[in-house]
Amino acid sequence: MALSPEEVKKIAFLARLSIKEENIEQYSQDLSRVLDLVEQMDAANVDDVEPMAHPQDAMQRLRADAVTEVNQREKLMSNAPLQENGLFLVPKVLD
Amino acid sequence: MINKSLAELSVGLQTGKFSSVELTQHYLDRIAKYDGEINSFITVTDERALAMAKTADEQIANGSATALTGIPMAHKDIFCTDGVRTSAGSKMLDNFIAPYNATVVEKLNRAGMPMLGKTNMDEFAMGSSNENSYYGPCKNPWDLERVPGGSSGGSAAVVAAKLAPVATGTDTGGSIRQPASLTGITGIKPTYGRVSRYGIIAYASSLDQAGIFASSAADSALLTQAMAGFDPKDSTSVDIPVPDYSATLNDSLAGLKIGLPKEYFEEGLNSEVAKIIEAAIEEYKKLGAEIVEISLPNTHLAIPAYYVIAPAEASSNLSRFDGVRYGYRCEDPVDLTDMYMRSRGEAFGREVKRRIVTGTYALSAGFYDAYYLKAQKIRRLVSEDFQKAFEQVDVIMGPVAPDTAFKLGEKTSDPISMYLGDIYTIALNLAGLPGMSIPAGMANNMPVGLQIIGNMFTESKLLNVAHQYQQATDWHTQMPEKYVAEEK
Numbered sequence A: 001m002a003l004s005p006e007e008v009k010k011i012a013f014l015a016r017l018s019i020k021e022e023n024i025e026q027y028s029q030d031l032s033r034v035l036d037l038v039e040q041m042d043a044a045n046v047d048d049v050e051p052m053a054h055p056q057d058a059m060q061r062l063r064a065d066a067v068t069e070v071n072q073r074e075k076l077m078s079n080a081p082l083q084e085n086g087l088f089l090v091p092k093v094l095d
Numbered sequence B: 001m002i003n004k005s006l007a008e009l010s011v012g013l014q015t016g017k018f019s020s021v022e023l024t025q026h027y028l029d030r031i032a033k034y035d036g037e038i039n040s041f042i043t044v045t046d047e048r049a050l051a052m053a054k055t056a057d058e059q060i061a062n063g064s065a066t067a068l069t070g071i072p073m074a075h076k077d078i079f080c081t082d083g084v085r086t087s088a089g090s091k092m093l094d095n096f097i098a099p100y101n102a103t104v105v106e107k108l109n110r111a112g113m114p115m116l117g118k119t120n121m122d123e124f125a126m127g128s129s130n131e132n133s134y135y136g137p138c139k140n141p142w143d144l145e146r147v148p149g150g151s152s153g154g155s156a157a158v159v160a161a162k163l164a165p166v167a168t169g170t171d172t173g174g175s176i177r178q179p180a181s182l183t184g185i186t187g188i189k190p191t192y193g194r195v196s197r198y199g200i201i202a203y204a205s206s207l208d209q210a211g212i213f214a215s216s217a218a219d220s221a222l223l224t225q226a227m228a229g230f231d232p233k234d235s236t237s238v239d240i241p242v243p244d245y246s247a248t249l250n251d252s253l254a255g256l257k258i259g260l261p262k263e264y265f266e267e268g269l270n271s272e273v274a275k276i277i278e279a280a281i282e283e284y285k286k287l288g289a290e291i292v293e294i295s296l297p298n299t300h301l302a303i304p305a306y307y308v309i310a311p312a313e314a315s316s317n318l319s320r321f322d323g324v325r326y327g328y329r330c331e332d333p334v335d336l337t338d339m340y341m342r343s344r345g346e347a348f349g350r351e352v353k354r355r356i357v358t359g360t361y362a363l364s365a366g367f368y369d370a371y372y373l374k375a376q377k378i379r380r381l382v383s384e385d386f387q388k389a390f391e392q393v394d395v396i397m398g399p400v401a402p403d404t405a406f407k408l409g410e411k412t413s414d415p416i417s418m419y420l421g422d423i424y425t426i427a428l429n430l431a432g433l434p435g436m437s438i439p440a441g442m443a444n445n446m447p448v449g450l451q452i453i454g455n456m457f458t459e460s461k462l463l464n465v466a467h468q469y470q471q472a473t474d475w476h477t478q479m480p481e482k483y484v485a486e487e488k
Helices: A005-014 A021-043 A073-077 B006-014 B020-038 B046-062 B103-110 B153-160 B177-183 B217-227 B271-286 B299-320 B336-347 B350-363 B369-389 B415-420 B426-431 B459-472
Strands: B041-044 B073-076 B115-119 B167-170 B186-189 B210-214 B257-261 B290-294 B395-399 B435-443 B446-454
Touching: A005 A021, A005 B350, A021 B299, A021 B350, A021 B369, A021 B415, B006 B020, B006 B046, B006 B217, B020 B041, B020 B046, B020 B115, B041 B153, B046 B115, B073 B103, B073 B153, B103 B115, B103 B217, B115 B153, B153 B167, B153 B177, B153 B210, B177 B186, B177 B435, B177 B446, B186 B217, B186 B459, B210 B217, B217 B435, B217 B459, B257 B271, B271 B290, B271 B395, B271 B435, B271 B446, B271 B459, B299 B350, B299 B369, B299 B415, B299 B426, B350 B369, B369 B426, B395 B459, B435 B459, B446 B459
Parallel strands: B073 B115, B073 B167, B257 B290, B257 B395
Antiparallel strands: B041 B115, B167 B210, B186 B210, B186 B435, B395 B446, B435 B446
């Protein structure tokens, strides 16, 4: 299946991923080939097969709803690209 | 020093033949001497390594040491290491100082193993050649014009050139076994859930598993022992006891049933590689094993299913990199959307972007059933193939990769041909099974690995089967001539 340059742009936007205009065509070709590969799945009859989400078919384990992490705010904030007064700074969201 | 097993190093340390500081310095000197051309490390942590070695020497002196105390090692740069840059091979995390330790790191720290540094890898573990690294490709120590495999190429090269006795890796579609094969060393990917994923930067969470690179099965047994076990911090960690992996290494292989899947010996397999695998099987017959021809009929569906499941999970996992809390942020964003888009667009490499877009497409409205759900159904078929086979056989053997290490740049323009090289390794991740690669010979002067696949939680059996071969042969003792050191 072919993925058009327009579709690539749309999907890249859904993934919040800028792709340079001059590279869109290459992505479109590469992704079309990936989809061709993936479509080999169509050869399999899977009508009565249960999907397998986890190798051991295990259920998600639950834990007590208690705080286990220690507070290390400053250490975590030290990786922030931009911060002020212990808060993450982002471009203006509301006018 | 570099040709000693972990057990021998341990004896040397315990009896005072050498100290951990001396041993660690010896490896740091080798890294300084050789890694300029191999590029296997992203970060060398000399000071930390020597400080840890000093502590190890104190523990040895006061009798509180473990069998691994004082033996240096290296971590793939995908394991979070408190206070040390953890880049995942990406520009996105070039400035990321991990604020905590992965459970694996914590366990090996507690065992007293000095960390020499963080090793090179394909960005976010996406790749089979280590060429998708922001820090430049790592080279194969056997031939610097060739790739070491990937994604854990750095860790494989480190052990192959003996810049560290052992190193950690992760394996989502073959990222331990394939580089181990291409660099002529021993690698093990344990059962999904056997080793904690906590603190490993996630690629495809239902497939990712941590493991190791070493010079032998016996060394692998010791290190796997130290890493395996239940971890409440990893929701898919499995709570069953860890056996003593070293205790069964010497069990006889008489009567062992080895399955050879016919699909692993069909067209596409290099004939020289095939000859080496056949010779290894002959060796196992001498050790008393019986050979059974088996079929894994859905093998051809594993790659298509993987290239839905892995990108889908990756697109979700990598959405956390938003330029807000950590990692790269673009210059002068005009608004929030611009910041997300350019931060991600500028910091992710091409293969990572390809997989994010593929995964986003597969999960987008209207396509879920046709792609992700279908791939999960095929995943069950692939898993059932293995379960049927294990009704007849104890282990499955075959090649790890269709060919020996290819040249740098040879496949970079053709991502699909790179994907197809993982034909023999990917199915195992879909099924969650453990697998190993052990060196079995040389083709065109490059190493070839034999793959050994076991049923769930049969790491003891795999290590035993690998060890017995290594008692009878010496392929695992070979190393590139160039890096054989003058011993002190």
